Amino acid sequence: MHFKHAARCATLVAMTLCAGQALAAEPIRIGEINSYKAQAAFLEPYRKGMELALEQINTGGGVLGRQLELISRDDNANPGDAVRVADELLSREKADVLMGTFLSNTGLAVTDFARQRKTFFLAAEPLSDKIVWQDGNHYTYRLRPSTYMQVAMLVPEAAKLKKKRWALVYPNYEYGQSAVATFKKLLKQQQPxxxxxxxxxxxxxxxxxxxxxxxxxxxKPDAIFNALFAGDLAKFVREGQTRELFRNRPVVSLLSGEPEYLDPLKEEAPVGWIVTGYPWQTIQTPEHGAFLAAYQKKFGTYPRMGSVVGYSAVMSLAAGIRKANATDSEKLAQAFSGLQVDMPFGRITYRPQDHQSTMGAFVGTLAVKDGKGVMENASYRDGAKFQPSDAEVKALRGNK
Structure with a gap:
């Protein structure tokens, strides 16, 4: 009897251990939401960046002994669809965390969904200030430098021009409206x-x-501030060149130095524009050099801004899960507060006060070389230095 009982116990222990090992081997599922069909120029490189990060992490043993698995859904650039697929990723696909979005309106929709469902969400690309301020919540963090941050990087350059009469052009939704409101406010402070x-x-x-x-x-403005991007930017540039709108008239422009939007213009790139962007050819740092080499080896092409964002978002989630030692949303939200992550632009920190990362951007001027648009005289602006005061942030976030 004693022998049979002991054998039965041994069998049960073995089964329990096997079940535990099987559970530990379950992948960590990242539910990723984005506007792949609507914004392919940015999001195809973004997808490649995520793939590179996943490969590096998984071949290195994964996270907490588990592989990372990416499950992506298209939100059709529609806030309602973004919420629908977010719910599907959690309920049907059993995603552990949510990540992604591109447009500010879809990002805000998923931010609110994360609040309601108490689910961790890393907003990778949307630039809306509201994601970390007015609509910010305990469970949402954001990677890319916000609209406010990137405009704040450009305003000192605009003020140096000493132009009195400014015209503004922007897409009529949250990102564009916020960009213009910030530009007006900050430039007025420097140039009353x-x-x-x-x-x-x-x-x-x-x-x-x-x-x-x-x-x-x-x-008849003296200068122009532009926040158009993608196809809208290309049409505006070509028409403006034809009508000589930019002749002897400086332009300060958000995002226009990103390869996704600059490359299609080729020799029509507007020379002299002051822009934020990504001069991948001229960044001389070990971190970027390693990323560039790995990306080119895997894909046979150069990275775009989307590539850096996709790569850094996955690396951020991996770092956060390691720090939390869990995929639980509550523990992840706590772990991301003050989290430091090494990325192609150097080390960033996710700020405890508003959940915004300190990822920066490059500011420079556009030129044409060998029939292609490039950024010249570009310098990196650390995102930590282009933020409102902590008191202003606290007022904007309330008690969130």
Whole structure:
């Protein structure tokens, strides 16, 4: 009897150990949401960046002894669809965490979903200030430098121009509206006599470049602030070049130095524009050099800004899970507070006060070389140095 009982116990122990090992071997599932069809120029490189990070992490033993698995869904650039697929990723695909989004409106929708469901969400790309301020919550963190941060990097360059009459052009949704509001506020602080003489705010993806260019020219501004991107930017640049809108008129422009938006312009790239962007050819740091070499080896092409964002987002999640020693949303939210991550632009910190990372951006001017648009005289601006005061952040976030 004693022998049979002992054998039965041994069998049960073995089964329990096997079950535990099987459970430990379950992958960590990242539920990723994005506008792949609508914003392919940025998000195909972004997908490649994620793939590179996953490969490096998983071949290195994974995280907490488990492999990372990416489950992506397209949100059709629609906030309602973004929430629907987020729910599907949690309920049907059993995702441990949520990550991604591109447009500010979809990012805000998933931010609110994360709050309601008490689920950790890393907003990789959307730039809306509200994600970490007015609509910020315990469970949401953001990687990319916000609209406020990138505009704050450009305003000192705009002030140096000493131009009094400014015209503004931007896509008429959260990102564009926020960019212009911040530009007005910060430039006015540095240059109290500035005037804003014209605004053009076409719907995203639907710019009538001829009408917009003519309206701006009619206002006779001394300088222009632009926040258009992707196809809207290309149409505006081509029409503006044709009508000589930019002749002897400086332009300060968000995102226009990113290869996703600069490369399609080729020799039509607007020379002299002051931009934020990603001059991958000229960044001389060990961190970026290693990333560039690995990316080119795997994909046979150079990285775009999306590549850096996708790679850094996955690396951030891996670092956060390691620090939390868990995938539990509550523990992850606590672990991300003050989390430091090494990425291609150097080390970043996720700020405890508003859950914004200190990832920076490059500021430089556009030029054309060998028939291609490039950034010249680019320098990196540390995101930690382009933030409102902690008191302002606290007021914006309330008690969130």
């Amino acid at each position: 006599d500035v005037e804003f003489v014209a605004e053009q705010a076409p719907a995203l993806g639907k710019v009538d470049a001829g009408a917009v260019t003519q309206a701006l020219a009619d206002a």
